[in-house]
Amino acid sequence: MRILGIETSCDETSVAVVDGMRDALVNLVYSQVDHTRFGGIVPEIASRQQLKKLPPLYIQALHDASLKLSDMDGIAVTMGPGLVGSLLVGVNFAKALSYSSGLPLLGINHLEGHIFSNYVASPRLEPPFIALIVSGGHTVLLHVRNYLDYKILGQTRDDAAGEAYDKVSKLLGLGYPGGKVIDDLSKKGNPNFHKFPRAFLKDKSYEFSFSGLKTAVVLYVKEKGPEFVEENLPDICASFQEAVVDVLVSKVMLAAYNLKISKIVLAGGVAANSRLREKLIFKSEKKKIEVHYPPPILCTDNAAMIASAGHRRFEKGQKSDFSLNAYPYLPLSGSN
Ligand code: KG4
Ligand code: ZN
16 A cells, blocks of 8 residues: 655645655655744745645655556645644645545644654554653653553643753854754763753652753853853753663663563664663663664654554544644644
8 A cells, every 4th residue: 555645734834755654655745944043943934835845745745656647546744733823734735635646645743653653664663662752842751552542641831852952052043954064063062061950840740841951051041151161061961962872771770670671672862862862772671672764765754654653553544634723733633
């Protein structure tokens, strides 16, 4: 079964075709750059860009795959969570394709898509596993019991991990988005230069909180002054990153230990973080736990993950009708 996937939930426009659940024939991703000068995503600009980029990207994707719309068996589109204007562009485009071609349509939860990015990346990966979705908008720890059966163990109470990276980057004058810049600079820095707070919350909690860490960096930078910050930038970045990574790694390991699961899966933009991968692999090896994470193109928002999740749901006989809408707040609900 070949599925066309469409993803427009935030500031990436993506169109993909999968053949089977795990084989991405094409996965084109356009990342908007217009937000850089504003230091964060401007929703109005994001949706206008989606409108401009989606039609040519769709044509390009079919061209690259040497396929026609009539060669598809279904159309899967992200229906939420995300920015409502951006989501609406993808949902309406998918509805129009479905109406004109007669192909079945299916709305997919963006977070479910992030989990499925790992099935595309790792051909032999099977549930059950512990999944950590860490991106600019989400920090969610899940017990994936089966392909479409999840239990949310915990999530962030305030900022997402990627959001903390982006805010700290802005504060340090490193631009937006900040994850990769901080990751790269940290490689030259000392992670023990300054001990920033780690919010483990109450004992054995699977919940996260990153806004206190962000405030601690703000206060530290204010106290030390611009000259000190400039001179010690890699050390400050590495120390901030270590605080984020310590919390993420310890909670994932705790979940794997408590639920007796020997497989951990990372997803979302922050899953590209080199220190997170390094530390998680180091801790896991000792406990004989497998760690999976996708390559960067499948970490970031992409349509292959949406098409892959769609494939699984189409196989189960599911489909949406034309009342399908965009849902900015859409909880991930585990079911079969
Ligand atoms: O999944 P994604 O592309 O979009 C959202 O759904 O948010 O994630 C983007 C986020 C941004 O906050 C960005 O700063 C962060 O992922 N990010 C990273 C790295 N690469 C991207 N964070 C830490 N280390 C990285 N290497
Ligand atoms: Zn995402």
